[in-house]
Amino acid sequence: MIKLETLSAIDSATFLQKNEIADFLFHHLGKYGDPKDDIMKCLDYALDQGLHGGGYVVLAREKGEIVGALVMNKTGMSGYIPENILVYIAVDEKQRGKGIGGKIMTTAINMASGAVALHVEPDNPARKLYERLGFTNKYLEMRLTK
DSSP, X not given: OEEEEEEOGXXXXXXXXXXXXXXXXXXXXXXXXXXXXXHHHHHHHHTOOSSSOOEEEEEEEETTEEEEEEXXXXXXXXXXXXXXXXXXXXXXXXXXXXXHHHHHHHHHHHHOSSOEEEOOOTTOTTHHHHXXXXXXXXXXXXXXXX
């Protein structure tokens, strides 16, 4: 049985909890992921107990093991930039197709105050899930990396 849990700043997540989530995301994001250090920074921001960060994590567990994870960061803005950005979502490849991604996405969307943005590679199969949940492609993202 899949159980959903959420973490936010009030939960005082430990380094070990964040490390478990980062390991899961690093492994299961595959080619769509980031280095583990960057994932840890994102978790630190989402679960920050100070005033400069914020967000939350939604986990799906089966028999105590993570089978799905999502990290949402609050942007501190609204209007021209959405209030929330969904930074990471991954489901264990052995568990895909069972609706876990949809459940953690729906939970995260319901928890969000304001609009939610996300970035997705055009060839990422998760794009179909996002579109089913009502996400639309309003902009072409462009970046200058220095």
